[in-house]
Amino acid sequence: MAQIGGVSRYIALLAAWIATSGSLFFSEVLGWIPCSLCWYQRILMYPLSIIIAIGLLRRDARLHTYALPFSLLGAAVSTYHYLLQKTDWLPPPACAMGVPCSTDYINWLGFVTIPFLALTAFLIISLMLVTSLLTSASAEDQAVAAAASPGIGIGYDHVAVVAIIGTVVLGFIIAAQLLY
Template sequence: MAFMQRNVLYFAWLVAVIATLGSLYFSEIKGFIPCSLCWYQRILMYPLSIILGIAAFYDEHAIRKYVLPLSVLGMLVSAFHYMEQKVPGFASIKLCSQGVPCSGMYINWLGFITIPFLAFTGFTLITLLLLVFRKR
């Protein structure tokens, strides 16, 4: 428990870096073209890789007030994107009017793991790490 509390910023940073590298892998190596909602999720995740890395290096736990709004907003965008892919009623909401449709699924591992699901998991882990393991 004390180990997690001491290193929570490093773990949150690691989650953000893995999510960032994962999204770059899907787009740059696999050739998956991101939709509009994917871009919004990237806009919210990529700065977390930098902000959390600097905060972890300086052991700056006050950074939570800047990181939590980004991660919570990212959770909301990812959850909506996932529902647009998996819930038939949400597919009629057309946020992606040009280019790649937001309801399209490049991956569908085990029948439920899609790219927005992976993003949601990353944002949720970051949020939980920063809320549960506070430095007192």
């Protein structure tokens, strides 16, 4: 676990940006209209992309305290949405205007749907944030280190954050151009 602990926050950032860009690709490029539960998942995922990036840039030792609630709540909504699509365990939601939440735009291998992809991203983010928390030094040691090094200079961590975001966004832009 210690080996992945150093990069776990960057993996969480990558998962958040892939999920955010992917959901925008589905709706803005492919023209798929999100249902209301998809919107709730977006409301919980989109801020994670920014919160994790800012936490990494600021070298914030408490990133997990304000990012983990979003990812855990998102995982719960995604689980509910996935079970709504794939099982009869839950009653169908009340009628609403727009796309029903049981609609499957994709169904890869018989079980991979958009809520499943979102659930996977939320779980990866949650797992990486917990891993980072468990492998990090004590909060007091990190506070002393942060006070000694204000983090104003641009280091490898800043380059990594920009590279992750840039690569994901560029990849989806290229995919959109190739599609049309």
